[in-house]
Amino acid sequence: MPDTRTPSSFRVALTVNARxxxxxxxxxxxxxxxxxxxxxxxxxxxSCDIQVCGACTVLVDGAPVSACTFLAVEVDxxxxxxxxxxxxxxxxxxxxxxxxxxxxxxxxxxxxxxxxSARALLNEDPSPTRERVAHYLxxxxxxxxxxxxxxxxxxxxxxxxxx
Amino acid sequence: MTLLRxxxxxxxxxxxxxxxxxxEHGGGAALYxxxxxxxxxxxxxxxxxxRLVDVKRxxxxxxxxxxxxxxxxxxxxRHRAVEISAxxxxxxxxxxxxxxxxxxxxxRHVGTVGGNLAFADPHSDVAxxxxxxxxxxxxxxxxxxxxxxxxxFLLGAYETARRDDEILTGVRLHPWPAGTASxxxxxxxxxxxxxxxxxxxxxxxxxxxxxxxxxxxxxGPKPQRFPEIERQAARMGVAELAARAPALAQAAADAVETAxxxxxxxxxxxxxxxxxxxxxxxxxxxxxAGEEPRARYPYTVIV
Numbered sequence: 429m430p431d432t433r434t435p436s437s438f439r440v441a442l443t444v445n446a447r448x449x450x451x452x453x454x455x456x457x458x459x460x461x462x463x464x465x466x467x468x469x470x471x472x473x474x475s476c477d478i479q480v481c482g483a484c485t486v487l488v489d490g491a492p493v494s495a496c497t498f499l500a501v502e503v504d505x506x507x508x509x510x511x512x513x514x515x516x517x518x519x520x521x522x523x524x525x526x527x528x529x530x531x532x533x534x535x536x537x538x539x540x541x542x543x544x545s546a547r548a549l550l551n552e553d554p555s556p557t558r559e560r561v562a563h564y565l566x567x568x569x570x571x572x573x574x575x576x577x578x579x580x581x582x583x584x585x586x587x588x589x590x591x
Numbered sequence: 592m593t594l595l596r597x598x599x600x601x602x603x604x605x606x607x608x609x610x611x612x613x614x615e616h617g618g619g620a621a622l623y624x625x626x627x628x629x630x631x632x633x634x635x636x637x638x639x640x641x642r643l644v645d646v647k648r649x650x651x652x653x654x655x656x657x658x659x660x661x662x663x664x665x666x667x668x669r670h671r672a673v674e675i676s677a678x679x680x681x682x683x684x685x686x687x688x689x690x691x692x693x694x695x696x697x698x699r700h701v702g703t704v705g706g707n708l709a710f711a712d713p714h715s716d717v718a719x720x721x722x723x724x725x726x727x728x729x730x731x732x733x734x735x736x737x738x739x740x741x742x743x744f745l746l747g748a749y750e751t752a753r754r755d756d757e758i759l760t761g762v763r764l765h766p767w768p769a770g771t772a773s774x775x776x777x778x779x780x781x782x783x784x785x786x787x788x789x790x791x792x793x794x795x796x797x798x799x800x801x802x803x804x805x806x807x808x809x810x811g812p813k814p815q816r817f818p819e820i821e822r823q824a825a826r827m828g829v830a831e832l833a834a835r836a837p838a839l840a841q842a843a844a845d846a847v848e849t850a851x852x853x854x855x856x857x858x859x860x861x862x863x864x865x866x867x868x869x870x871x872x873x874x875x876x877x878x879x880a881g882e883e884p885r886a887r888y889p890y891t892v893i894v
Contacts, residue, residue, distance in 0.1 A: 436597070436599065438600070454597060455597070455598055455599060455600035455643070456594075456595035456596065456597050456598055457595075458594070458595065461594070477593055477634070478631055479627060479631070479694075479695070479697060479698055480695070480782045482695070482697070485697060491671075491700040491701075492696055492697045492700060493697050493700060493701055494697045494698070494701075497626065497627065497630045497631060497634070498626070498630075498701065499600075499626065499630070501600065545696065545697075548696070563691075564696055566695055566696075567694070567695020567696055567697055567698070568695075
C-alpha cells in the first residue's frame with residue numbers, strides 16, 4: 429500500500445536573497461545542492477562536508493548554518509541569504525569592501541563562508557571586539573591561514589559604523 | 592561529495608503522533624532533532640535510516656523552564672537557546688557559558704541538547720557538564736514517562752538506554768546552590784573535545800554540608816563522576832583544595848576509564864585527566880577565594 433501520509437517530496441516556499449522561490453524538494457535533498465544545482469547559486473562551497481570548515485555557510489533567518497548538512501525542507505517559510513545576496517546591485521556590502529581594503533582574501537575558497545559568518549556576527553553585534561570575532565569565526569577555516577587580515581577587516585567594518 | 596540516500600520524513604506535531612510512527616516503523620525510523628550528528632552518519636552511509644521523525648515541531652519541546660528547584664531544558668532546545676537563556680544564565684551560569692563553546696556557531700544554531708545527549712557521542716561537553724548537575728532525562732512513551740539519571744541513560748559510546756518507542760523530551764538539571772564556585776575546562780585540537788572537566792565546589796552553609804561535584808568526560812566511552820574523590824574534597828577548605836589538587840587529580844586519573852581513539856591513546860588521556868583535574872581544582876579554589884585565575888593553557892577553553 430503506498431504511503432500517502434508522508435510525501436516523498438515537499439513543496440517549500442522561501443525567499444532566497446530577497447527573491448521569492450517555490451520548489452519541490454525530496455526529503456533527503458541538502459540545502460547546499462538545492463542552492464548550487466537548482467538555483468545556480470555557486471557562492472556557497474562544498475568542502476569538508478562535515479560542518480567543520482564553514483565554506484558552505486549561508487544564513488537561514490539570519491542564523492549561520494552549514495548548508496552541506498542541512499535538509500532543504502527545513503527552509504520552508506524562511507529567508508535564506510547567500511553571498512550572492514550581500515551586495516545591493518553594484519553596491520557592495522560594507523563587509524565586502526572591508527575584505528578588499530584589508531586584503532582579507534587569498535585563494536578565495538573560504539571567502540563566501542567567511543563573509544556570511546561575519547555578516548551574521550555584525551547583525552548580532554555591530555562592533556565586535558577582536559576576541560569576539562575570533563570566537564565567532566572559530567568554525568570557519570582558511571587553509572591559506574589568512575586569519576589576521578580577516579579579523580582586521582571585520583573589526584574595522586564594525587568600527588566604521590557602516591555595518 | 593557525499594549525498595544522503597532517500598528517506599521518508601514525518602513531521603509530527605504531538606508526541607502521540609511521533610510515537611505512532613515509531614511504533615509502526617520500529618528500528619527503521621530515527622528521531623531527528625537537528626541532524627548535526629545524525630545526518631553526518633547518514634551521509635557517510637554508517638547508518639541506514641528509512642524514515643526520519645522530525646520532533647522539532649512538537650509544541651513545547653524546545654522550552655527551557657524552571658520547575659521547583661530544577662531547570663528543565665526541552666529536548667529540541669538548540670545550543671544557542673541554552674547560551675542566551677536568561678533562566679540558565681541565572682540558575683546554571685556554567686551551562687550557558689559552556690553552550691557558547693559547543694562545536695561552532697553553525698552547529699549551535701541547529702544542534703539540540705536532546706539530540707546531543709541521545710546521540711551519546713563520547714566527546715560531548717553537554718553530557719560531561721550535565722553529569723555534574725545530576726541531570727535526569729525524561730523519556731516519554733504512550734504508556735507513560737520515566738526518568739533516568741544521565742549516568743544510567745548513557746550506556747557507552749553512541750549507546751543509550753532509550754527504547755525504540757521512547758522519545759527523549761527533556762533533561763532536568765539540579766542547579767548548584769548559591770555560593771558554589773565552578774569551572775569547566777575543555778581541551779583539544781580537533782572539532783570535538785578531547786577532554787572535558789566540570790568541577791563545582793559548594794561550601795557548607797544554611798544547614799547543608801559542603802559538596803564537591805567532579806565530572807570528567809570525552810576521554811572514555813561516557814562521562815564519569817568520582818564519588819570518593821568528591822567526598823574527600825568536600826571535607827577540605829579552599830586553601831587545602833588548592834594544595835591537595837595534585838593528589839586529588841592523581842586519584843581521578845587512577846579511577847577514570849579511558850579509551851584510545853583518534854584523539855589519542857588511553858594512557859595519554861589518563862595523563863591529561865591528571866593534568867586538567869589538577870588545573871580545575873586550582874581554578875575553582877581560586878574562584879572560591881574570590882580571585883579569577885589568570886592562567887591560560889594551550890588548546891584549552893576555560894569557562
